[in-house]
Amino acid sequence: MHVIDLCRRYQLRLNLLLIILLSSSLTAVLAQTPARHLEPQPYYTVGALAFTSTDRVYNRWAPTLAHVSNQTGIPLKLVTLTPDELVEQVANNKLDFILGNALITVALKKDYGVSHLLNLVPNGRTEPEHAVGSALIARSQLNITNLKELRSLRVISADPNAFGGFQILAGELIEQGINPLSDLEQLKFVGFPQDKLLDDLLAQQADVAILPTCVLENAIEKGDVPVGELHVLLAKQTDFICQTSSQLYPSYAFSKLGHTDHQVATAITLAMLSINATDPEAVIGRYQNWSVPVKDNHVYALLKQLKHWPFVTNWQRLLQDATPWAIAIAIVLFLGYLHHLRVKRLVIKRTHALSQEMKQHQTTQKALFEQQKQFYKAQRVLLTGEMASGIAHELNQPLAGIRYLTQGCLYRLDDSQTEISQALNKTIEQVDRAQSTIKRLRHFCQQPSVYDDVELSQLISETLKLMQPDFKRAGVSPELKLQTVDVSCDASLMQQVLVNLLRNALDAMEPMPQKQLTIELSAQDSQACIRIIDSGSGLTDQALKRLFFPFETSKENGLGLGMVVCKRIVEEHGGQITAHNKPLSRPQDTHQANPMQNHDTGLIITVTLPIKVAAHG
Template structure:
C-alpha cells in the first residue's frame, strides 16, 4: 500500500514522524505500507497517475482532491495543542516585541516572510484573512518573500532584523520558545484571535488539521481495517507521541474550508481548466485517430474507384476529355500560385518600405530638433537621411530582382553589423528611452550584409513596439559561437505572444499589430533559411523574466563558392 504524505519537510523528518504509526497499522492488518513524502505538485501528479492508495494531507488539499480524483476523507487528526479536531490549525503573524501592528493593513509597510505559497497554516490561511480585508498579499505586500523551510529559520530572520514579520502556522513560536531556540519575550504574535480550548496564539480562524483519505479506486474493506487500526491509537501510545498527535477522530465539518477555497478563488468556485484539458486529451487523440483512419479509408476507396474506372474506360474520347480537364486544372492551379506569390511579394515590398521611410521621418525630425543658429549638426543628420533613401532604393531594387538575381555574399563582421544597425535605429531607441544591453563575441561569416541588417531591423523594431507601454523596457542582444554556428539572440521584456500567436509567428499575414501586414517575420525566416540558418522564438513567462526571445543561427564555415541559393530558389 502506497501512502502519499503532503509535506514541505525532508523525507527523513516525515518518515520519523509517520513510520511508527503505519508500522503498527501494518502489523495489525498484515499489510506493508510504503510512505512517500510529496510536495503539493508531486502529490497531485501521483494521484492523477493512480500511484497512491491513501493520502495524508491538510484540509485544503483533501477538499480540493475530492471532485477531480474521488478522494474521500476517512479520519481527521487531533494535534497535541488542540481540543477540537475541527479547530486545530491556524496562522500566526509573528514580529519583534518592539514593532506595533494594529491591523492587517499595517503589514504593507513591513518586510514579510513566509515558508511557501502553498503552505496551509504557513500562508494560505492568512492569505484568506488578507483577502477578506481587501488585501492581495502578492501585490499589496510589496516586500513579501518565501524562504522555504525549516520554519525556525523564519523566526531567526525576524530576530536578526532581516525581516520584520513572519507568517507561520500557529504553535511554531511556542514550540521554539519551549525548545530554547527563541528567548521568551523577543517575539510576539499580533492581531490575536480569541480561541477557547486552544493552547497557542493565532492571528486567524482555526481549521481542521491533517486528514487521512482514500482514493476512489482503493478497496473499501482494506480502508475500513486501516481506519479501525488508526482509531485504536491513544495519545499515550508511542506512535502518537512520535507522530506529535493525540489521536485520530471521525471526519469533521469542513464547510469553513470551502469558504477559504472560495476566498482564495480555488475549486469548486472556479473551473479547473487544466484538469479538464488533461482529461480531454485522450478523447481528442482518439477522435483524431478515428478521423485519420476514416480519411485513409476514404482515400483507399477513392483510389480503388479511380483505378477501376480507368481500367473499364476504353473510349478514347472520354480519355481525351479527362486529360483536357486535368490540364485545365493544372493551368488554373499554377495561375493561382503565381497570383498568390505576386501578392505576397507586393505586400512584402510595401511592408519593407515602411522601415526606411520611417527612418527618413525620424532622422529628419532629429535634424529639425537639433537646428541651432550655427547649424553645426545639420550636415550629419542630412547624410543619414541620404543613407536611408539609398537603403529604400536598394530594397525596392532587390525585390524587383528577387526571382532572378542571386544574393551578394561577402565577409561580414557580425559585431560591426549589430553596432551599425543600432546606430541606424538610434532615434527609435531614444523614443522608448532604452539602451540595448550587448554581450557580443567576435564572430565573422560570409553573408549578404544588407539582408542580415534587414533581419536585425525587423526584430529590434518588433521588440521596441512590444515594450512601448512598459515602464522599464529592457532589450538585450547576445552574439556567441557554438558548434561552428553564429548564434544571435534578441530578448525583450515586452508583452510577449500567446501560444497560438507564437505557433503562427512565421506564417504569412499573421500579425498582432493594428496596421501590420504580417510579412516581416516571414521575410526574416526566408532570409535566414537562404543563409542556411535557423530562427525560432521563445515566450518568457516566469517570476523573474517576461517577454520574447528571438534566436537565429548562421553557419560560420560557409564559402562563396558553396552558396548558389538565390532569392528565387528561397521563395519559389
C-alpha cells in the first residue's frame, strides 16, 4: 500500500505538471492567432458546462483544445459556464461550440438547432452511449426495495442541474410518479465536491446520496472510503464496470452551433478523433478518446420526463457572480451616458448648421430649377415656332400648286358641268382654309422679343452655371477669355443661342479622347464677338454649307432646327453667326487620317452682335 500511495502521489504531481504546461501552451495558442486562419473571425469560442469550480473545468478541457489548435491552426477560446449562462450564450449566438452533458446538448439541439459532433468515451467505458448514470449510495446497513422508500429518508445530492447525479435519477423518480422536489421532503443539495457527500454518509448526516456512477468505486480504490462501509442501492444488473441505480446515458458531447462554419467544425472533429487514451490531453481530461455521435433518443425521453426542468436555481450564487459585472456595466453605462450627452450636443449643433446649409442649398436649387424651367419653356416655344415656320413653308408650296391646278380645271369646264365646277370650287375653299390655318399657326408661335441692356460676360457666366451638370457629365472645364461688353438684346433668347451652341460643342467632343472648350468674348469694331471653339472632329464642307438649313441634322434623334433657331435669333438682333473648321496649327499634321488622333481639329462658331452705343447728352 505504501508503494501504491507513492505511485499515486507521483502520478498526481505529473498530472499537475502537465496541466501547467498545457495551460501555458493553450494561452500562447489563444493569444497568438495565425494570420492564415483569421479570415472568418479572430477565434472560435467553446463553451464548457461547469458545475464545480470553473478552474477545474478549464484545466480539464484546456489541454484538449490546445492540442486541436496546434494541430489545425484554428484559434479556440475556452469559456466555462453554468447551465443558465450556457443557455443564454447560445441564445445570443455568442458560442461556436459546446462541451456539455448529454441532457443539455439534446435540449439545445431541440430549441436552437445545435449539431451533435462527438461523444466522449470516459476511462473504463467501452460503450459511449452507456457511460454515465446515477447511483443511490447508502451505508451498508441500509437497504430499500423501491424508490418510493426514499420519501422518508434524508437524501442529499450535489446540485439540481447535475446530469450524472440528480437529473438522471429525477427521471427515474418521475417515471414512478414521484416528484423529487416535493415528495422527497428531506432532499438537500449540498454542493460540490462530490466526495463531500460520501463523507456526510459516513458521518451519518444523511441516509442516501445521489451521485454519478463510479464515484463510490473510485473513492474505495483511492482509499477514501473503507471497503464495505457504503454500497449502491437498487443496483441494476448490467455489464457496466460500476454499479448503477438508473439507466445509463452518454457522457460529455461536443457540438457546434448552427452559424459555425462546417469546414472548421470538420477540421476540429478530425483533430479530436485523433486523440488516444495515452495522450496527455486524454490523461488530464480523464477519458479514453472521442467517438462519433451515438444514439440519444433515451436522453430525449429523459428530457421529456423532466418537462420544464423543475429545479431550484441558486440565485444567491448567480447574484454573487453577476455583481462585479453589474458594477462594471453600470460604470460603462454612466460613462456612455456622458459620452451620449456630449455627442448629442455636437449632433444638435452640427445638425443646425447642416440645416441652415441645406436651406440655403434648397433656395439656390429652387432658383436654378425655375431658371431651367423658364429656359426650357422658352426653348420649346422657339422650336415650335421654327417647326411651324418650316412646316408652313413646306406645305404652302403644294397647297398653292393644288389651288392653281384646280383653277386651271375650272377654266376648262363649260357651263353644263356645274357639279364638277361646284366640287372644284369647294376644293379651292378648303385650300384657302388650310393656308389660313397655317398662317394663324405661324402667327401664334411667334414670340415677341424683349430687349434690355445686357452685359454679355455676365450672361455667359450665368449660362455656364445653368449648364454645370452637362459640363460635369462630359468631363469638360471651359477655358474663358471674356471682356466686358454691353449690348441691347433679349437675354432669354440670347441664352437660348449660347446653350444650343455649347451643347452642340459638347456632343461633338463626346467621342474625342481629349476635350477642350474655349469661350472668347471681345469687342471688335463696334461689334461684340463671341467665339466658341471646341476640339471635336469638325464638319465637312457639305455639312458647313447646310448647317443653317432647317431639318438638317447629323444627330440620331435631332430635329435639325437648333442652328436655324440660333441664326434667326442672332439676325433678329442685327448680328451674324458663322461657322468654320479650326485651321491646323501644324501643316505637317494634315496627313493624319483619323481626326480623333488630331488635337487641332474642331469647329469655331462666331456670333457678332452690335455693341450698345452710349447716349450723348
